[in-house]
């Protein structure tokens with residue numbers, strides 16, 4: 001059977017424009033005008049290899065985590081899978097459909113949540129969700145019922161459902177983004193830091209909801225997070241990405257087993273992450289430490 005999501009040697013680079021701000025300009029005596037900051041008009045061009053030759057498959061119903069430091073390429077990868085970025089080379093397929101050639105079909109399979117979620121900021125949470133319900137083809141009354149149910153489930157305050165989004169806290173906006181992605185039972189969910197900025201209780205609510213959706217609808221999930229406990233709790237398998245490259249792909253248990261030492265000390269996922277990304281805190285250098 002075809003894997004739900006397949007990345008085959010996918011790569012993506014960006015030409016990053018850099019603004020040079022220099023202490024430039026001189027007075028009529030040829031001396032530097034101190035304190036005058038002038039923007040360079042000509043930007044220098046730097047190429048960033050955001051994702052380098054990444055290959056992996058996610059099975060239907062699997063929750064696949066992507067962990068990596070800031071700027072390691074997680075969002076770029078998610079954006080390629082969700083058809084928002086075109087890979088420079090390699091292929092990405094969702095249920096056998098190519099993200100470039102069959103873009104619209106792929107979009108029908110996928111719901112995505114990201115921190116920079118696009119909304120009508122002047123409209124309220126409820127209005128945004130009603131709009132989404134219409135797009136998904138839900139009957140209006142059913143859409144309303146579903147929106148209320150999910151918001152309540154995520155602990156979104158009832159008193160805020162009619163407040164325009166621009167007047168909501170970041171965490172509340174994040175909940176609306178999650179609610180929108182779960183208005184229908186999606187075939188594939190791409191969650192780019194879904195719980196970043198949420199309080200601990202809300203985090204739990206979201207995690208439980210994701211698990212429930214997966215268990216009841218066999219939804220395939222790709223999730224990025226900086227929360228190691230969350231990854232450990234939710235993910236069937238985890239990929240660790242560093243500088244655009246996958247440095248490990250395995251179940252959380254196997255990843256920890258890899259770095260178990262002879263004294264029976266099983267590292268936490270965080271310790272494994274430090275090891276794999278070369279960001280070891282000093283104390284982590286001490287092998288066999290019981291801390």
Ligand SMILES: Nc1ncnc2c1ncn2[C@@H]1O[C@H](COP(=O)(O)OP(=O)(O)OP(=O)(O)O)[C@@H](O)[C@H]1O
Nearest residue numbers: 014015016048050069070071072073074075076077
């Ligand atoms: N549109 C863009 N134009 C230029 N460079 C980009 C663009 N998007 C991402 N990059 C660069 O690509 C690299 C990977 O960025 P990406 O957003 O994928 O990282 P990330 O792993 O999601 O990081 P974070 O944990 O901070 O969300 C970074 O060096 C970033 O500066």
Ligand SMILES: [Mg+2]
Nearest residue numbers: 074075076192
């Ligand atoms: Mg990101």
